[in-house]
Structure formats: structure tokens, C-alpha cells
Amino acid sequence: MDINGYMAIIIGISVASLLFVVWLARHVLSFDTGTPAMRAISDAIREGAEAFMRRQYGTIAKLSILLAAIIFVLYGFVRGHHNFDPVDSRMAMAWWITLSFVLGALCSGIAGFVGMWISIRTNIRAASAATRSLNDALRVALRGGAVSGLLVVAMSLLGVGGLYWLVDATTNVAQEKIPLMIVGYGFGASFVALFAQLGGGIYTKAADVGADLVGKVEAGIPEDDPRNPAVIADLVGDNVGDCAGRGADLFESTAAENIGAMILGAGVALAASKQGMAFAAGAIGVMLFPLIARAFGIIASIVGIMMVKTNEQEDPMKALNRGYFIAVVLAMIGFGFSTRWLLHIESAPNAWLYFFASGLIGVLTSVAFVFITQYYTEYKYRPVREIAEACQTGPATNIITGMAVALECTALPVLAISVAILSSYFLGEQALPGGGFFGTAVATMGMLATAAYILAMDTFGPITDNAGGIIEMSHQPEAIRKKTDRLDSVGNTTKALTKGYAIGSAALAAFLLFTAYLDEITNYTGTAFHVVDLGKPVVFVGALLGGMLIFLFSALAIRAVGKAAYYVINDVRQQFKEKPGILKGTEKPDYGRTVDIVTRGALKQMILPGILAIGMPILVGLSFRMFITEADPLIAAEAVAAFLMVGTIGGVLMALMFNNGGGAWDNAKKYIETGMYGGKGSDAHKAGVVGDTVGDPFKDTAGPSLHVLIKMLATITLVLAPLFI
Amino acid sequence: MDINGYMAIIIGISVASLLFVVWLARHVLSFDTGTPAMRAISDAIREGAEAFMRRQYGTIAKLSILLAAIIFVLYGFVRGHHNFDPVDSRMAMAWWITLSFVLGALCSGIAGFVGMWISIRTNIRAASAATRSLNDALRVALRGGAVSGLLVVAMSLLGVGGLYWLVDATTNVAQEKIPLMIVGYGFGASFVALFAQLGGGIYTKAADVGADLVGKVEAGIPEDDPRNPAVIADLVGDNVGDCAGRGADLFESTAAENIGAMILGAGVALAASKQGMAFAAGAIGVMLFPLIARAFGIIASIVGIMMVKTNEQEDPMKALNRGYFIAVVLAMIGFGFSTRWLLHIESAPNAWLYFFASGLIGVLTSVAFVFITQYYTEYKYRPVREIAEACQTGPATNIITGMAVALECTALPVLAISVAILSSYFLGEQALPGGGFFGTAVATMGMLATAAYILAMDTFGPITDNAGGIIEMSHQPEAIRKKTDRLDSVGNTTKALTKGYAIGSAALAAFLLFTAYLDEITNYTGTAFHVVDLGKPVVFVGALLGGMLIFLFSALAIRAVGKAAYYVINDVRQQFKEKPGILKGTEKPDYGRTVDIVTRGALKQMILPGILAIGMPILVGLSFRMFITEADPLIAAEAVAAFLMVGTIGGVLMALMFNNGGGAWDNAKKYIETGMYGGKGSDAHKAGVVGDTVGDPFKDTAGPSLHVLIKMLATITLVLAPLFI
Numbered sequence A, B: 001m002d003i004n005g006y007m008a009i010i011i012g013i014s015v016a017s018l019l020f021v022v023w024l025a026r027h028v029l030s031f032d033t034g035t036p037a038m039r040a041i042s043d044a045i046r047e048g049a050e051a052f053m054r055r056q057y058g059t060i061a062k063l064s065i066l067l068a069a070i071i072f073v074l075y076g077f078v079r080g081h082h083n084f085d086p087v088d089s090r091m092a093m094a095w096w097i098t099l100s101f102v103l104g105a106l107c108s109g110i111a112g113f114v115g116m117w118i119s120i121r122t123n124i125r126a127a128s129a130a131t132r133s134l135n136d137a138l139r140v141a142l143r144g145g146a147v148s149g150l151l152v153v154a155m156s157l158l159g160v161g162g163l164y165w166l167v168d169a170t171t172n173v174a175q176e177k178i179p180l181m182i183v184g185y186g187f188g189a190s191f192v193a194l195f196a197q198l199g200g201g202i203y204t205k206a207a208d209v210g211a212d213l214v215g216k217v218e219a220g221i222p223e224d225d226p227r228n229p230a231v232i233a234d235l236v237g238d239n240v241g242d243c244a245g246r247g248a249d250l251f252e253s254t255a256a257e258n259i260g261a262m263i264l265g266a267g268v269a270l271a272a273s274k275q276g277m278a279f280a281a282g283a284i285g286v287m288l289f290p291l292i293a294r295a296f297g298i299i300a301s302i303v304g305i306m307m308v309k310t311n312e313q314e315d316p317m318k319a320l321n322r323g324y325f326i327a328v329v330l331a332m333i334g335f336g337f338s339t340r341w342l343l344h345i346e347s348a349p350n351a352w353l354y355f356f357a358s359g360l361i362g363v364l365t366s367v368a369f370v371f372i373t374q375y376y377t378e379y380k381y382r383p384v385r386e387i388a389e390a391c392q393t394g395p396a397t398n399i400i401t402g403m404a405v406a407l408e409c410t411a412l413p414v415l416a417i418s419v420a421i422l423s424s425y426f427l428g429e430q431a432l433p434g435g436g437f438f439g440t441a442v443a444t445m446g447m448l449a450t451a452a453y454i455l456a457m458d459t460f461g462p463i464t465d466n467a468g469g470i471i472e473m474s475h476q477p478e479a480i481r482k483k484t485d486r487l488d489s490v491g492n493t494t495k496a497l498t499k500g501y502a503i504g505s506a507a508l509a510a511f512l513l514f515t516a517y518l519d520e521i522t523n524y525t526g527t528a529f530h531v532v533d534l535g536k537p538v539v540f541v542g543a544l545l546g547g548m549l550i551f552l553f554s555a556l557a558i559r560a561v562g563k564a565a566y567y568v569i570n571d572v573r574q575q576f577k578e579k580p581g582i583l584k585g586t587e588k589p590d591y592g593r594t595v596d597i598v599t600r601g602a603l604k605q606m607i608l609p610g611i612l613a614i615g616m617p618i619l620v621g622l623s624f625r626m627f628i629t630e631a632d633p634l635i636a637a638e639a640v641a642a643f644l645m646v647g648t649i650g651g652v653l654m655a656l657m658f659n660n661g662g663g664a665w666d667n668a669k670k671y672i673e674t675g676m677y678g679g680k681g682s683d684a685h686k687a688g689v690v691g692d693t694v695g696d697p698f699k700d701t702a703g704p705s706l707h708v709l710i711k712m713l714a715t716i717t718l719v720l721a722p723l724f725i
Helices: A003-029 A036-078 A090-130 A134-170 A175-219 A231-274 A282-307 A316-342 A351-377 A382-393 A395-408 A411-431 A436-448 A451-473 A478-525 A537-578 A591-627 A635-673 A683-724 B003-029 B036-078 B090-130 B134-170 B175-181 B183-219 B231-274 B282-307 B316-342 B351-377 B382-393 B395-408 B411-431 B436-448 B451-473 B478-525 B537-578 B591-627 B635-673 B683-724
Strands: none
Touching (some): A003 A282, A036 A090, A036 A451, A036 A591, A090 A134, A090 A231, A090 A478, A134 A231, A175 A282, A175 A478, A175 A591, A175 A683, A175 B395, A231 A282, A231 A436, A231 A451, A231 A478, A231 A683, A316 A351, A316 A436, A351 A411, A351 A478, A351 A635, A382 A395, A382 A635, A395 A683, A395 B183, A395 B395, A395 B683, A411 A635, A478 A635, A478 A683, A537 A635, A537 A683, A537 B395, A537 B436, A635 B635, B003 B090, B003 B282, B036 B090, B036 B231, B036 B451, B036 B683, B090 B231, B090 B451, B134 B175, B134 B282, B134 B316, B134 B451, B134 B478, B175 B183, B175 B282, B175 B478, B183 B231, B183 B591, B231 B436, B231 B451, B231 B683, B316 B436, B351 B478, B351 B635, B382 B395, B382 B683, B395 B635, B395 B683, B411 B436, B411 B478, B451 B478, B478 B683, B537 B635, B537 B683, B591 B683
16 A cells, blocks of 8 residues: 555544544533523533633643744754655655644644533533433533543644644655654644643643632531632633643644654664564554544444443443443454554565454553542552551651652552563563564554543543533522532543553653654664663763652642632631621632632643753753764763653652642542541541642642643653754 | 772771761660659560561561572573583572672671661660750751661671672682572572561551541540550550661662662673773772772761751751761762762773763752752742641542542653663763663762662661650650750651652662673673563563552552551450450550561461562563563563563652652641641641542552662572573
8 A cells, every 4th residue: 555545544534533522512501501590600611711721722822832942942953953854855854843842832832722612511411410310410421521532642643644634745854754744743742732731731720729728627517518719710720720731731642652663663663674584564553543543443443432321320430441341342343454454464464463462461551540540549448448547646657658649659559660661661562673662662553542532531531520510509409419429529520531541652652752763863873772771970970860850840730729828818817807798608709800810810820840841951962962972972862861761750759749649639538528437527637738738739729730731841852852862 | 909908998887887876775774764754664665666676587487498499490400501500500509699698698697687676776865965955956967867777788788798708718609690690689688678578557547547536536635645445555566667768778779779680780891892892990999899889978978967966946857858968978079089980981081971970860860859849848838838728628629639639740750760871881882882771880880879868867767766756755844855856857858859869779770780680681691681671572572561560569558557546446346345444544455465466467467568669570480481482581681670660660769659748748837737728627628638648558569668678679680590591
């Protein structure tokens, strides 16, 4: 098959999926929107969320344009043309890299915006459906989430495939060098994801912590009380953090992974034909394998999503798991088919089977992450119970025990990742000498095959959370509240699982991405560059700085929440002072004003950690050029590689610590609320609330931002690599 | 000069220093021991501390004998003899490695035990001296601390020097290979240090947290109230954690650094003569340079310590700083003299100057660490004030802000270390092509030159703390209490500074130690082994596991405190129940029983983290042998190197976070106690107490144990390296 044939499949499936998304969105929007009381609340959330998104994406757009200009100048004017460049002039180079960056940023923005748009319209419909049946509510919420999930994955596929095809059709760049021209797409996506996750994460927790402190602690009114001017900001937060943030996160994952795997695929196909073990489908088939496999994964996810149904008695989590199982099995069938089709080697007839096994390892890794996350964050198990028990002796022992759990929970995921990397690497080597790294890439593709389904489950979380809030604030009958409570608790689980999945896939993809970075440098310079030698002082210092970035970035992200929360507290205090009727229930608070203030606060606070994350790898790469000698011309590139790798190791460990620690504190409080150790209102419960509050910026700001950060580090180094040599 | 001449200087100075230590101890003990009421308290502390030390060192002795047997069996029976071994038979190899391990363990044990012995006898004498004058109290406390500090450094020097001389005198091993035979000394020292620091750290915080929770929270009696049965256990804890633990920590630093620098020195001397740039003092002079420089450092520290005096008005910290300044200047003069004498190269007359500059960089690095630590932990500066301010909105915001500060405070020290490594490396390269790593070693020597003085200041901490406790519990007049309070607050500062110094020197020494590891593998196998390639999946997984070890170890250390604290709480509850008169003040609690229970609890709880720390590097090294191929015979050794390096990076970052975070929380509480935000008893103060309690196991258990852990990792890999190839 020639490139046009492959492209027809890839672009065809992604466009078809987008059309399906449009149908699905219309289908979800066709559901009814409940009572006027419900609509009033939903409208307030929608307005707040849209106001935030407009401002946030406005800021991100400005930052993106600025960075695009910088990239263009660096490539077009500062950096000279090199013989090893894939195009003839430095302007052409600048043009393609900048274009792909802008497209990546744009697509990520669209995916986040649309996902959020549908999610704030689905919450009211899910709430209304809950007045009819649990099954209706579940399906509406999941399908609303699926709009976001499918859109993200289909757009990422269309973007990478379309760009590849565009470069191929309009330039004479060698096909195996095209991925080098479009790495900017992944970087654009991760740049937007970083700010979307940071801004959303800061917003959601600033509103949450601020509302709690000023409402519960100072004014003595309960959580989610409509007299609290910050209550709508809090509900808005769930959408902008979990929904838009995680969408951008996984958009980036799939885009970066596609490009990285294509770079590796080009390399492995070349190596194979040199050894006389050419792939039957040719280099182009191997290189486009990631896109084809992903396309089949989208179809599998659609089928899985549409099959989900439940009844009034069943645990809704079981229904979601059933759908996931269907999606996994179908995706693996498609995966097996595409490995046989595109990764077959005539002279080594078992090679494709080894690659297929690598893909299965990726799937098993995602399952392992799901189980480990459950173990550390659900109150059925030892860790959360231990934390709840420690609440009896006050907040200090709660925090100490929680920190011990948070630190401990890094061990099993690291073992799982280690086994996955090594076994997929050795399977790859079995398939084809030198195919080891491609084996790890295939494992990552396996892990991400069902990304659309996972993301649908994730967006399901804020939708059901909001639906519950709408039902509660509009004073619906107890029986309906029970239904939305059940869905909400399932949503909490799926949100936690997605974080585990996101960090697991980031860890696995990271290895693929820095192999791609090494390959890219090799490709540019023509000299093999595969050694990142920690024994060199300059490289070791690069590694040390990479580890430090993780700590400093986390510090800034956590501090940003504290600062933005103060804006909320001050505004609420002022509203209580200006309108004394609010607390008596005779006057309505100005929800919009609080939303606006926390929006501006969050966006202001996201700048500093964002600049650190972008600036530090560039600074290290450019300033370490001073260590370049004739004997060691790639020392700066090598130091950046160590920066990236050790930054990734630190980022994975810290993200696990933050995510699971925060989740465990949250559920320890919930466990006490089931009546343990004196239940709600007891001293143990008060201690539990402290832990929950501490965990909030951990699990919803610092942890998720770290996922994005480590992928952003990988894509920024991929894009700027030519500047370091 | 031949080896006997050098040895006469080294052993002569260390023996003379030990004789000085004996004189100093007798001098300190000749001071009077105050009133009977003071003696009663001091006796209780002494009995408790001695009981703990007996039990702890009994346990450590058993573990050491077990490990010595394992090492002997592994080297004598499991591992075959290799041609590249420095001795002729595997039994000889097993004998020397085991002997040096046992000697290292024994010397570390003696140093810890004697330091502690004198410290619990100095506290009462310092308390009594405070009834006369501030100057007397300061000098008694510092000289008591100096007994410990000088003993530690002199013993470490005598041990390394003596062992070297013993091997040289009784075998025919080539002189430059002798360091390979005595690496066990450093490992023995770090093995004991690990358990001393872990056991002491768990003990001190279990007693502290337990006493606070059951006394202040449950029974409502103030801190340090004699009715609390855990109060003596708490005072004992200061000695066993800070004094014995840090003594063992720095004993290990100096021993491991001496041996590592000797291995590097042998390598650099060899390389120099190959290029026709032989050192004037020969290989033996270069190799013994670290010991000679250290010997001069001891003399400088003695002079500095004896010069310290103050008057009633002066800030005692200034007096200590003056003494430190004298010690630094003298040590640098000695350092300059020894570089000119031993590191001079006829054909490169400036070489020794470059090495001397490296040494100065080491000194400047220690100064930088001291300032950075002060910035992050003293309430004169922004970070602690920020935490105190956050206490106004409750314990949750206090913890969140404190975590942000703790994470942030890793940045500047990492920059300082990065600059130190790179500049000393490049100075070394200037001195002599290939001399870069030796340059970093010389910087480490510069940093550790005044270790004895620093350690004297550190042990000064628990002595003045205990003196304050004795004065308070024996109800001395206000004026005297003010004096001991001033000394106590200086002691808190010196304790914090020593931790900064210990982690800084550990970070710098780590780079030296893993270069020594690579050199050792090269030396054994005869093939150059200088590349630790993170791009290989097996090596990357080794690195990932090294990072994970740090998190898991911290989790176990923190959890151990919680568990041991429960033993205290339960015992105190039972004592209150058994003797209702205790709380009324009519009956005396059984202090000894609580001391005994927390002793047993702490020792039980130190086993698991200890075994993890020892077992994991061995397990990685041995199990990764399965990846050895003909093409890559050193892959297991390389993975262990990455494990060590990334473990070190993670350990340095986490230790900084724990130490400074804990210190900042502590002082934020103290800042509130000066009357800020409502002062003692206010809600802000209560929130501050929560932060202080959370910080306790961070700064006194996990953080200091991590210092020891990273050096233990370096020495265990040095000792077991031959098993990985």
C-alpha cells in the first residue's frame, strides 16, 4: 500500500470519528434540561466556566503566539542552516516547526474547549435524567464525557496524520524525516496542556480551599451552601480542572506518543532493512503503524462506550468496567491485526507476535496501575484505613501517616513500569535485533489504545459531580439524590483511576520520547548519539537540575493555590460585609464576581510555574553549550537528555506521591463520614478535613501538572534539540 | 618521603588528637555537677540514654556480625578468585574486606558511644556553669561537644591510615590497590551510622510526639512537665538522635571520603605519570594527601575550639562563628601547604594552585549551605514568616505553605552543588588533563576540613538543650534560665546548620564516591568503565529503582516514628491509670519504664527500613546480572551505578525538603510564640503546633537518615562491586 492508502484509512477514521462526535453531542443535547430551579444553577456554572475558559484560552493564546514567534526567530534567524537539516533553507525549517507548533496548540485548545462546552451542558441533562432512572443518568453522563474523550483522540490523530500528509504532499522531504518536521505539534499540544492544567488546577483548588475556609471555618455555613458566594466558583472548578485539564493532558500524550513512535519506527525500519530483515509493509508502513493502531483504538472505544448500560440495582462501576473490557478486547484485536499487517517481517515470521506481546504488556500495565491506584486510595484497603485511624490523635498524626502512605505508594507503580520497560524492550529485541526501543514504543501504544474510553470515564467524573450539586442545590427528593450520589462516588473513582493511567502512560511514553530525542540528534548530526553518560560531571549536573526542577515546580504550583485562595477569601469576606443579608438568606450573593476574581487570580498565578517549566530546559540546553569541546560536541544535548530523564523519574515519583496521597486523605475523611471513629463532626473528622484540604492542591494541582510537565519536557527538548547542537 | 614518613605524620597526629580528647574529657568532667535536684534529673537522662545505647549497640553489633559473616561467605566461598583481584587467594580477599568492615563498624560504634557518654555528663556541668556565667556555660558545652567531634574525626583518620599501613606492612599488595582492600572500613562505618541514625531518629521523635500527644493533648499538662512519664524519654532522645546519630553520620562521611579520595588519587597519579606529568611527591604522596590534609584540619579545629569565649552581653552565636572562622583559616593554610607539598607537578608549576582553588570552592560551598539553611529555617526571613502567617487560617494552610517552602528550598542548594561540582572539575582539568574528578575530590576535602569543629557545634546542641531542661525542671531562678535559653536557641541554629553541612558534604562526596566506584570496576576488570548510560533500558530502570528507594525508605522511616510513638502513648495512658496520683503530683511516674518501652519500640522499628536500604542495592546488583551479555559484561555494574547516582540525587533533594521543611515549621511556631498572630495559646499557635509535630519526623528521622542512606549506598556498592561483575 502506498502512503495515500494509509492516509485514507487514518484520516478517514479520524474524520468519521469526529462526525460521530458531532452526532453524539447532538444526541446528548437532545435530552431535557430539568426544572427551572435546576437550570438556574446549571446556568450559573455554565457562565462561570465559559468566562474562565474565554479568559484562560485568551491568555494561553497570547503566550502561544509569543512562543511561536520566538521559535520562528530562533530557527529562522538565530540558528544557521545545517547540512543535516531535512529541508533546504532555514526559513522552511522555521516555517514548518512553527506551523506544527501553532496547529498543535490550536487543536489542543479546541479539544479542551469543546470538551468543556459539552460537559457543562451535560451536567444538567444528567441531573434531569437521574429523576427518571439510574441507567439514563449513567448513559447521558458517560456519553457527554465520550464527546470529550473521542474528540481529543480523534483530533490528535487527525492533526498528526494530516500534518504528515501535508508535508509529504507539499515538500520533497524524505518520508522518514517528516516526523522531525512535525514534532512541533506535540510541543504545541503540551504547551497548551501545561497552562490548561496549571490554570485549571489552580482555579479549582483555590475556589475549593477558599470557599471552605471562609464558609465553613469563618462563617460557619455548610459545604455547598448557596449563601456562600464562592459556591459556584467551586462547582465551575470541577469542570475546568478535571475536564479541560485532563483532556489537554491526554491530547498531549497521544499526540506526542504518535510522533515519538513514528520517529522510532522510521529508525527501526531503516535498521531492519540494513540487516536484510526488511518489514513487509516497508518503512512507511512501520512509521504509520502507530496511527493505524490508534485509529482502530478509537473504533473500539466507541463500541465500548455505546454498550454501557445498567439497571437500578447494579453498581454503576461494574457497568463502566464492562464497557472498558469490551473496548480493551476490541482494541487488542485491532492491534493484533495491525501488527500482523504492518510489522510483519518475511524472514522472521514471529517478529510481529513479539511486537503484539509488547502491546499486551502495555495493556496489562494500565490494568496494574488501575489496581494499585485503587489499593492506595479506596477505603476498603489498609492504607486509607490507617490514615483514618491516625485521625483519632489529631491532624498532625493524620498528616504524618498520610505522608508515609503517599511516599510508600510510589513503590509498586515503579516496579510495574520497570517490568513493562524491560520486558517490552527484550520482546522487541527478540522480534528484531535493535528493535528493543520500538518494543517499548509498541507497549506505550498498547497502553494508550483505549485512551478515548478512559478519558470518557474521566470526564464522566465532573459531570456527575456537577449533576449531584445541581440536584442538591435545587432540593430534589432524597431518592434522586441517592442516585446522583452513587454516580458521584463512581465518578470519584474514575477520576482517581485516570490520574493513575495518565501517570503510568506518561512514564512509559517518556522512555519512548527520550529515545526519540536521541534518535533525532543522531538523525540531525549523522553521528550515532545513544549514550547519556551520568559519569560526566556536566551530564550529572544536568540530571541534578532536572530533579530539582520537579521540586521547585511543585513548590510554585502549590503556593499558587494558596495565593489564589486568598483572593477568594477576601472577596467573600467583602461580599458578606457589603450585603449583610447574604448570610441571613435575604440577599443573593454575586457569584459571578467571585468567579471572575478567582479566574484572574488563577491565571496570574499560573504564569510563574509555567515559565519555569518552559524556561529551565531551554536555559540548561543553551547555557550548557559553553561546555562544548571538539572532543565532545554533543555535551549540551547529552546534559539535556539527563535533565529530561531524571526530571521524568522525579516527576513520576512526585506525581504518584501527590495524586495518591491526596486521594487517600480525601477518602480517609469519607471513611470517617461513614460513621467510623465518631463520624461527621467528631474530632477525628475535623482532623480528617485538615488532611483532605492539604491533599487538595497535591492531587488536583501539583500532581496532574507534573504529568503534563514531564511530557512537555520531552516535547520541548524534541523541538529545540537542533538548538543544542 | 617514603610511606613510613607519611604514616608517622598521619598516625602521629591522630593519636595526639586522641590524647587531646582524653585530656579534654577529663577537663570537662572536672567541672562541678550542680545541686542534688539538678543531679536527679541528669541521672535519669543518663540512665535512660545509657540503657538505650546499650540495647541499640547490642542490636547493631548482632546485625554487623551477621553481615560480616555474609560478606565473608560471599567473598570467600561464593565468588571465585579473579586474576584482577589485588590479592592471591579468595580467602585473603574475604579476610581483608571483612576485617576492614568490622573495624569500621567498631570504630563508628566507639565514636558514637563515647560522644554520647561525654555529652550526657556535660549537660549537667553546663547547667551548673550557667549558674556562674554565660561564658563558662558556653565553653563547657562546646568543649563537651568537641570531645565527640574530635574523637569522630581522629578515629576515622586513624582507622583508615592504620588499616592502610597494616595492609602495606603485612601483604605484597601494590600500594595503589590497597584502598580497594579497605573499602570495607567505610561500609562498616556507614552500616553502623545507618542504624544509629535510624534508631536514634525514631527514638527521639517517637518519644517527642508520643509525650506531646498524650501529655499536652490528652492529659492537658504542659510540655516538659515532670508528671509526664515520657518527659525523660524525650530528653534522652535529644542525645541519641542528634548527638550519637550525627556523630556516626560524619564519621562515615570522613571515612568514606578519605577512602574514595585515595582511590581517585591513585588513579590520577597513574594517569599523570603516563602523560609525563608525574607528581613530585609520587603516587603515594597523592594517595595519602587526603589523610595529611585531614590531619591538619583536626589541628585547626582544636585551635578554633579552644579560642571560643564570650561575655554576658554578646550573642553566643557570634563567639562560635569567630572560632569557626579561625578554624577555617588555619585549615586552609594547612590545606595550601599540603597541596603545594603533595600535589606539586614539576612540569606544571601551577597545578597545585588549581587544586588549592578546588579546596577553597569546597569551603565556600559549606558557607553557602550554612547561609541557605539559615534563610529557609530562621524566622528573620520570608519563608518561615510566610508559614507563620498561614497559621492564621488553620493547620491545613500551615501544612500547605510549609510543604511549598520545603519543596522550594531544594533549589538554591542544588545550584550551589552544581556550581561546586562543575567548577572544581574544570579547575582539576586545568591542573592536569584527566584531573577533573580529583578536583571534585579535593573540593570535598576542603568542605570536610573543619568537620571536627562543625561536629563540636552540633553536639553543643543537645548538651545545651538538656542543660536547659535540667535548669527548668529543677526550678532555677529566671536569670539563669534566660542564659540557658539563649544557649539553647543557639544550639537549635547549630543543629540546623550541621544538617545543611552534612547534606551538602554528602552531595559533594557522593560524586567523588561514585567516581571511585567506576574507577574500582575499571581497576578490577582492566577495561575502562566510565560510562553510565541512562539510554540503556536496564540502566534507566536501575536509575528509576534508585529514585524509588528514596521514597519508600522515607515512608518506612516516617511510619516507624508513628508506630513507636504509639508504644509511648499506650504506656503513659497505662501509668496514669495504674497510679492516679501521678497527675495530682502525689506519685512519681516510672520514667525508666517508658524509656525502656520506647527503646525497644524504636529498635524494632528501625529493622525494616534498615534492611530495605541494605538489601535493595544488593538485590538490584545481583539480579541485574541476568542481563549480562558478552557484548555488555558490565551491565549490572552500570545499572547499580545509575541506581546509586539517581538514588543520591533523589536523596539529596528529599533530605533538603525534610530537613528545611521541618526546621521551618518548628521556627514558625516559635515565631508565633514571640507574640505574633495572637501568640501562645491562640488558634494560630495551635495550627503552628500541628506543623511542628508534622515536621518532627521529617527533620529528625527521615532527613538525617537519608544523609546516611546515600553514603551507605555509595560504600555498599564500593564493597560489593566485585560481586556485580
